[in-house]
Amino acid sequence: MRVYCSYSDSELAFLLTQGDELAFTEIYNRFYGLLFIHANKRLNDDEEAKDVLHQLFESLWVKRLQVAPDGNLSAYLYTAVRNRVLDVFAHQKVESKYIDSLQDYIDQDHVSTDYMVREKQMALLIEQEIDALPPKMREIFILSRKENKSHKEIALELGLSELTVKTQVKNALRILKSRLGVVIYVVFLLKTYR
The missing domain is CATH 1.10.1740.10 (RNA polymerase sigma factor, region 2, helix turn helix motif)
Structure with missing residues (x-):
């Protein structure tokens, strides 16, 4: 053995x-x-x-x-x-x-989701303030900013002078600026002119 x-x-x-x-x-x-x-x-x-x-x-x-x-x-x-x-x-x-990249993805997704939620909240706030404008001013403002019509087109459509339309749009912007604050107002302007 x-x-x-x-x-x-x-x-x-x-x-x-x-x-x-x-x-x-x-x-x-x-x-x-x-x-x-x-x-x-x-x-x-x-x-x-x-x-x-x-x-x-x-x-x-x-x-x-x-x-x-x-x-x-x-x-x-x-x-x-x-x-x-x-x-x-x-x-x-x-x-x-892999874990780090997964965490980065989750973090970025969270930031992106957070951004989208804030953007929706901001859009809702802007809409509420536009809805709170006096009826004629609101109508003129919507035609100007959302439908992108010129002051002349709005004046013809509503049977008003161009100067009245221009004044109403100017007043609407002033009211929104004071109600929304400068930051949200600027964001709103950037979105409407994209």
């Missing part, structure tokens, strides 16, 4: 390539503790380090034919752990970027 704990690393590596499960078990027992410390030192996470080693030993058994039987088994395993730790960091970085 073979005593695997007395075998050198290269002898165990050779037996591993032959599919010897006991050699694999000896390699696992011999290196697990040191490799765990090595992985955990970099990852700072016991569970993550255990996952890395679980994947490493699983891969070692599956790819046992690729292990160089006369190579340095210890160096092979440490390199494999280092590569897997780097994979974990790369995955975390991608995950973090």
Whole structure:
């Protein structure tokens, strides 16, 4: 009966390539503790380090034919752990970027939704103030600003002088400016002249 704990690393590596499960078990027992410390030192996470080693030993058994039987088994395993730790960091970085971009999207969507709500509120406020104008003034103002008719066209349509139309529009704008405040008034003007 073979005593695997007395075998050198290269002898165990050779037996591993032959599919010897006991050699694999000896390699696992011999290196697990040191490799765990090595992985955990970099990852700072016991569970993550255990996952890395679980994947490493699983891969070692599956790819046992690729292990160089006369190579340095210890160096092979440490390199494999280092590569897997780097994979974990790369995955975390991608995950973090994804979460950041998702958060940016949510934030922008929130800002855009907030803006749309405010814009609707502002439009409603403007409409209410236009509706509160005296009836004739309101009619002239709507024809001028919403239907984009000239003072001359409005005068002809309503049977008024151009000067009356001009004065009514001017008075409507003055009233709206005082009721809405300068900022909302300017926004209103920008929207009507787009």
